[in-house]
Amino acid sequence: MIDKVIISIASKLDEYIKNKLSLNEQSVIVSSLVDLKGNLNQDIENKITIFLLNIEEEKLSKNANMTSNAGSNPAIKINIHLMFSAHFPNFNYLEALKYTSLVIEFFQAHSTFSSSNTPGLPLNVSKIHAEMLNISIEEIGKLWGxxxxxxxxxxxxxLKHIYFKDEGFSSDSALITG
Structure with missing residues (x-):
């Protein structure tokens, strides 16, 4: 389910950037920055790369309206933290800043996602809320290291309120609610 959420938002962001900059080629990818050996992924050059930073359980809603059927695990809500990085080599720093600004503009215009406004999200999606994640200078240094x-x-x-419920072995057993 997490993969579908990230891919859907990446696609919508890619469309937004292409329209803003009149581009034809892909401008957003979902990928790690480096491989397991530490080599830089060449596919990320001149693009926004989205990668997962963290998954956390939504603690505020843990006990609210969380019921389970006998023999199944209780539902949980999770939040996922995503990084949107702009890798523009060869001293193209200003272009990287432009693309980063476009990501911020995108989320200012689109802070709530649902199956009705985001193609690719499962039809049972209610709402996903997006908010900027503040990371301190010390934490960012450790993260990139x-x-x-x-x-x-x-x-x-x-991205907040991704709702997982144990409904058997179906690959689409996760729901997203607001």
Missing amino acids: NIGANYVPSVAYK
Whole structure:
């Protein structure tokens, strides 16, 4: 389910950037920045790359309206933290800043996602809320060090209220609610 959420939002962001900059080629990808050996992924150049930073349980709603059937696990809500990084090599720093600004503009215009306004999200999606995630300078330094890449202009967002419910072995057993 997490993959479908990220891919759907990436597609919508890609369309937004293409329209703003009159581009034909893909401008947003979902990918890691480096491989397991620490080599930089060449597919990320001149694009916004989206990658997962963290998954957290939504604690505020843990006990609210969470019921389960006998023999199944109780439903949980999660939040996912995503990084949107702009890798533009060869001293093209201003272009990286432009693309990062477009990501911020996109989320200012689109802070709520549902199956009705975001193609690719499952039809049972109610709402996903997006908010900017503040990361301190110290944390960002550690993060990029752990990734094994040099810092590039980037911004992180939290996508809130992804609802998972145990409904057997179906691949589409997750729901998203607001």
